[in-house]
Protein backbone atom coordinates (compact mmCIF):
# COMPACT_ATOMS: atom_id res chain seq x y z
CA UNK A 124 0.00 0.00 0.00
CA UNK A 125 1.42 3.40 -0.93
CA UNK A 126 1.15 6.29 1.51
CA UNK A 127 -1.28 9.10 0.65
CA UNK A 128 0.55 12.08 -0.87
CA UNK A 129 1.13 15.00 1.46
CA UNK A 130 -1.58 17.66 1.34
CA UNK A 131 1.18 20.18 0.62
CA UNK A 132 4.88 19.88 -0.17
CA UNK A 133 6.83 23.07 -0.65
CA UNK A 134 10.51 22.69 -1.60
CA UNK A 135 13.18 25.25 -2.39
CA UNK A 136 10.64 28.03 -2.84
CA UNK A 137 12.07 31.40 -3.82
CA UNK A 138 9.64 34.29 -4.19
CA UNK A 139 9.37 38.02 -3.61
CA UNK A 140 8.40 41.26 -5.24
CA UNK A 141 9.88 43.20 -8.18
CA UNK A 142 12.89 40.87 -8.39
CA UNK A 143 13.68 41.13 -4.67
CA UNK A 144 13.70 37.97 -2.55
CA UNK A 145 11.41 37.48 0.44
CA UNK A 146 11.35 33.65 0.51
CA UNK A 147 14.84 32.16 0.37
CA UNK A 148 14.26 28.50 -0.47
CA UNK A 149 11.36 27.60 1.83
CA UNK A 150 10.64 23.93 2.50
CA UNK A 151 7.46 22.94 4.33
CA UNK A 152 5.15 19.92 4.35
CA UNK A 153 1.58 19.46 5.51
CA UNK A 154 0.76 15.78 5.90
CA UNK A 155 -2.78 14.83 4.90
CA UNK A 156 -5.26 15.28 7.75
CA UNK A 157 -2.94 17.40 9.89
CA UNK A 158 -2.60 21.04 10.88
CA UNK A 159 0.75 22.73 10.33
CA UNK A 160 1.11 26.10 12.04
CA UNK A 161 3.54 28.72 10.80
CA UNK A 162 4.69 31.42 13.18
CA UNK A 163 7.23 34.18 12.70
CA UNK A 164 7.98 37.81 13.28
CA UNK A 165 6.27 40.60 11.37
CA UNK A 166 7.67 40.75 7.87
CA UNK A 167 9.19 37.23 8.00
CA UNK A 168 7.33 36.33 4.80
CA UNK A 169 4.34 34.34 6.08
CA UNK A 170 1.74 36.07 3.93
CA UNK A 171 4.12 35.98 0.97
CA UNK A 172 4.36 32.19 1.41
CA UNK A 173 0.58 31.78 1.67
CA UNK A 174 0.07 33.93 -1.45
CA UNK A 175 2.70 31.99 -3.37
CA UNK A 176 1.09 28.66 -2.47
CA UNK A 177 -2.36 30.00 -3.39
CA UNK A 178 -1.16 31.15 -6.82
CA UNK A 179 -1.57 34.87 -6.08
CA UNK A 180 2.18 35.44 -6.40
CA UNK A 181 4.37 33.71 -8.97
CA UNK A 182 7.50 32.16 -7.43
CA UNK A 183 10.95 32.66 -8.99
CA UNK A 184 11.71 28.97 -8.48
CA UNK A 185 10.81 25.96 -6.37
CA UNK A 186 8.03 23.43 -5.96
CA UNK A 187 4.50 23.74 -4.58
CA UNK A 188 2.98 20.27 -4.70
CA UNK A 189 -0.70 19.90 -3.78
CA UNK A 190 -1.87 16.32 -3.30
CA UNK A 191 1.08 15.10 -5.39
CA UNK A 192 0.74 17.60 -8.29
CA UNK A 193 3.23 20.47 -8.77
CA UNK A 194 1.27 23.68 -9.13
CA UNK A 195 4.08 26.21 -8.60
CA UNK A 196 3.41 29.32 -10.68
CA UNK A 197 -0.07 28.20 -11.71
CA UNK A 198 -2.80 30.87 -11.42
CA UNK A 199 -5.00 31.09 -8.35
CA UNK A 200 -8.07 29.59 -10.03
CA UNK A 201 -6.07 26.45 -10.99
CA UNK A 202 -4.76 26.11 -7.46
CA UNK A 203 -8.26 26.59 -6.06
CA UNK A 204 -9.58 23.92 -8.43
CA UNK A 205 -6.89 21.56 -7.16
CA UNK A 206 -8.50 21.85 -3.71
CA UNK A 207 -6.79 24.75 -1.98
CA UNK A 208 -9.06 27.07 0.01
CA UNK A 209 -7.81 30.42 1.26
CA UNK A 210 -8.91 32.39 4.31
CA UNK A 211 -6.93 35.57 3.66
CA UNK A 212 -5.50 37.98 6.17
CA UNK A 213 -8.04 40.71 6.91
CA UNK A 214 -10.94 38.40 5.81
CA UNK A 215 -11.54 40.30 2.52
CA UNK A 216 -15.30 40.01 2.48
CA UNK A 217 -17.10 42.21 -0.02
CA UNK A 218 -18.64 45.21 1.79
CA UNK A 219 -21.65 45.46 -0.52
CA UNK A 220 -22.56 41.76 -0.84
CA UNK A 221 -24.82 40.04 1.67
CA UNK A 222 -23.85 36.92 3.57
CA UNK A 223 -26.24 34.88 1.39
CA UNK A 224 -24.64 36.30 -1.78
CA UNK A 225 -21.12 35.52 -0.56
CA UNK A 226 -22.12 31.93 0.17
CA UNK A 227 -24.02 31.48 -3.10
CA UNK A 228 -21.05 32.78 -5.10
CA UNK A 229 -18.61 30.52 -3.30
CA UNK A 230 -20.86 27.48 -3.78
CA UNK A 231 -21.41 28.07 -7.51
CA UNK A 232 -20.02 25.57 -9.99
CA UNK A 233 -18.73 23.05 -7.46
CA UNK A 234 -20.18 19.97 -9.11
CA UNK A 235 -22.59 17.37 -7.78
CA UNK A 236 -22.68 16.06 -4.24
CA UNK A 237 -20.23 18.53 -2.76
CA UNK A 238 -19.00 17.74 0.73
CA UNK A 239 -19.70 21.32 1.85
CA UNK A 240 -23.11 22.79 1.04
CA UNK A 241 -24.51 26.15 2.18
CA UNK A 242 -26.79 24.23 4.55
CA UNK A 243 -23.85 22.38 6.11
CA UNK A 244 -21.86 25.60 6.47
CA UNK A 245 -24.82 27.24 8.21
CA UNK A 246 -25.11 24.25 10.57
CA UNK A 247 -21.45 24.73 11.48
CA UNK A 248 -21.72 28.53 11.64
CA UNK A 249 -25.30 29.24 12.81
CA UNK A 250 -24.52 32.92 13.40
CA UNK A 251 -24.22 33.35 9.63
CA UNK A 252 -27.73 31.97 9.24
CA UNK A 253 -29.01 34.81 11.41
CA UNK A 254 -27.18 37.34 9.25
CA UNK A 255 -28.01 36.12 5.74
CA UNK A 256 -29.38 39.51 4.61
CA UNK A 257 -26.60 41.56 6.18
CA UNK A 258 -23.96 43.10 3.94
CA UNK A 259 -20.28 42.46 4.53
CA UNK A 260 -19.77 45.94 5.96
CA UNK A 261 -22.58 45.38 8.48
CA UNK A 262 -20.89 42.34 10.05
CA UNK A 263 -18.70 42.33 13.14
CA UNK A 264 -15.07 41.22 12.79
CA UNK A 265 -15.96 37.80 14.18
CA UNK A 266 -18.88 37.39 11.79
CA UNK A 267 -16.68 38.43 8.86
CA UNK A 268 -14.14 35.81 9.91
CA UNK A 269 -16.82 33.11 10.10
CA UNK A 270 -17.97 34.17 6.63
CA UNK A 271 -14.41 34.01 5.28
CA UNK A 272 -14.07 30.47 6.66
CA UNK A 273 -17.53 29.40 5.45
CA UNK A 274 -16.81 30.78 2.00
CA UNK A 275 -13.51 28.90 1.84
CA UNK A 276 -15.19 25.63 2.90
CA UNK A 277 -17.69 25.98 0.06
CA UNK A 278 -14.82 25.73 -2.42
CA UNK A 279 -14.48 22.10 -1.16
CA UNK A 280 -10.86 22.37 -0.01
CA UNK A 281 -8.54 19.45 0.57
CA UNK A 282 -6.14 21.94 2.08
CA UNK A 283 -7.15 25.15 3.86
CA UNK A 284 -4.68 28.06 4.07
CA UNK A 285 -5.49 30.43 6.93
CA UNK A 286 -3.60 33.71 7.33
CA UNK A 287 -3.96 34.95 10.93
CA UNK A 288 -7.65 34.07 11.24
CA UNK A 289 -7.98 35.42 14.80
CA UNK A 290 -6.15 38.71 14.18
CA UNK A 291 -8.04 41.65 15.65
CA UNK A 292 -10.79 39.54 17.24
CA UNK A 293 -11.95 39.84 20.85
CA UNK A 294 -10.58 37.05 23.05
CA UNK A 295 -13.84 35.08 23.24
CA UNK A 296 -14.38 35.27 19.48
CA UNK A 297 -10.78 34.29 18.79
CA UNK A 298 -11.25 31.28 21.06
CA UNK A 299 -14.43 30.38 19.17
CA UNK A 300 -12.58 30.52 15.84
CA UNK A 301 -9.83 28.30 17.25
CA UNK A 302 -12.49 25.87 18.48
CA UNK A 303 -13.98 25.83 15.00
CA UNK A 304 -10.59 25.08 13.44
CA UNK A 305 -9.96 22.31 15.96
CA UNK A 306 -13.30 20.75 14.97
CA UNK A 307 -12.40 20.94 11.27
CA UNK A 308 -9.02 19.38 12.03
CA UNK A 309 -10.68 16.54 13.94
CA UNK A 310 -12.89 15.98 10.90
CA UNK A 311 -9.67 15.43 8.90
CA UNK A 312 -9.21 18.71 7.03
CA UNK A 313 -5.57 19.54 6.29
CA UNK A 314 -4.57 23.09 7.16
CA UNK A 315 -1.66 25.48 7.00
CA UNK A 316 -2.31 28.04 9.72
CA UNK A 317 -0.38 31.29 10.00
CA UNK A 318 -0.65 32.42 13.62
CA UNK A 319 0.84 35.37 15.48
CA UNK A 320 0.62 33.75 18.88
CA UNK A 321 2.52 30.63 19.78
CA UNK A 322 0.08 29.59 22.52
CA UNK A 323 -2.76 29.70 20.00
CA UNK A 324 -0.77 27.70 17.46
CA UNK A 325 -0.07 25.09 20.13
CA UNK A 326 -3.80 24.79 20.83
CA UNK A 327 -4.73 23.92 17.23
CA UNK A 328 -1.71 22.51 15.36
CA UNK A 329 -0.04 19.10 15.07
CA UNK A 330 3.28 20.67 14.05
CA UNK A 331 4.74 24.13 14.39
CA UNK A 332 7.24 25.77 12.05
CA UNK A 333 9.01 29.09 12.41
CA UNK A 334 9.68 31.31 9.41
CA UNK A 335 12.47 33.82 9.87
CA UNK A 336 13.76 36.14 7.16
CA UNK A 337 12.14 33.95 4.52
CA UNK A 338 13.56 30.65 5.76
CA UNK A 339 12.04 27.83 7.82
CA UNK A 340 14.39 27.76 10.81
CA UNK A 341 12.40 25.35 13.00
CA UNK A 342 9.78 22.65 12.39
CA UNK A 343 8.72 20.16 15.06
CA UNK A 344 5.71 18.32 16.51
CA UNK A 345 3.55 20.49 18.76
CA UNK A 346 4.21 18.19 21.74
CA UNK A 347 7.90 19.11 21.53
CA UNK A 348 7.11 22.84 21.45
CA UNK A 349 4.64 22.48 24.31
CA UNK A 350 7.34 20.80 26.40
CA UNK A 351 9.84 23.57 25.62
CA UNK A 352 8.12 26.70 24.30
CA UNK A 353 11.11 28.92 25.12
CA UNK A 354 13.10 27.70 22.08
CA UNK A 355 10.45 28.95 19.69
CA UNK A 356 9.70 32.03 21.77
CA UNK A 357 13.30 33.12 21.53
CA UNK A 358 13.01 32.91 17.72
CA UNK A 359 10.00 35.19 17.79
CA UNK A 360 11.84 37.71 19.96
CA UNK A 361 8.68 39.27 21.30
CA UNK A 362 7.09 38.50 24.62
CA UNK A 363 4.65 35.69 24.00
CA UNK A 364 2.30 34.34 26.66
CA UNK A 365 3.33 30.89 27.84
CA UNK A 366 0.91 28.13 26.87
CA UNK A 367 -1.37 27.08 29.69
CA UNK A 368 -0.06 24.19 31.76
CA UNK A 369 3.64 24.83 30.98
Ligand SMILES: Nc1ncnc2c1ncn2[C@@H]1O[C@H](COP(=O)(O)OP(=O)(O)OP(=O)(O)O)[C@@H](O)[C@H]1O
Pocket residue numbers: 140145163164165166167168169170171172
Ligand atom coordinates in the same frame (compact mmCIF):
# COMPACT_ATOMS: atom_id res chain seq x y z
N1 LIG B 1 3.06 43.68 -2.42
C1 LIG B 1 4.30 43.84 -1.93
N2 LIG B 1 5.24 44.52 -2.62
C2 LIG B 1 6.49 44.66 -2.13
N3 LIG B 1 6.91 44.16 -0.95
C3 LIG B 1 6.02 43.48 -0.21
C4 LIG B 1 4.66 43.28 -0.67
N4 LIG B 1 4.02 42.55 0.28
C5 LIG B 1 4.90 42.32 1.27
N5 LIG B 1 6.10 42.87 0.98
C6 LIG B 1 7.32 42.79 1.82
O1 LIG B 1 7.68 41.43 1.94
C7 LIG B 1 8.17 41.17 3.26
C8 LIG B 1 7.38 40.04 3.89
O2 LIG B 1 6.04 40.48 4.09
P1 LIG B 1 4.88 39.48 4.53
O3 LIG B 1 3.62 40.26 4.54
O4 LIG B 1 4.95 38.26 3.71
O5 LIG B 1 5.34 39.13 6.02
P2 LIG B 1 4.49 38.46 7.20
O6 LIG B 1 5.40 37.50 7.87
O7 LIG B 1 3.20 37.97 6.70
O8 LIG B 1 4.26 39.72 8.16
P3 LIG B 1 3.01 40.07 9.14
O9 LIG B 1 3.13 39.15 10.31
O10 LIG B 1 3.28 41.49 9.48
O11 LIG B 1 1.73 39.88 8.36
C9 LIG B 1 8.10 42.49 4.01
O12 LIG B 1 9.36 43.09 3.96
C10 LIG B 1 7.08 43.29 3.23
O13 LIG B 1 7.34 44.66 3.32
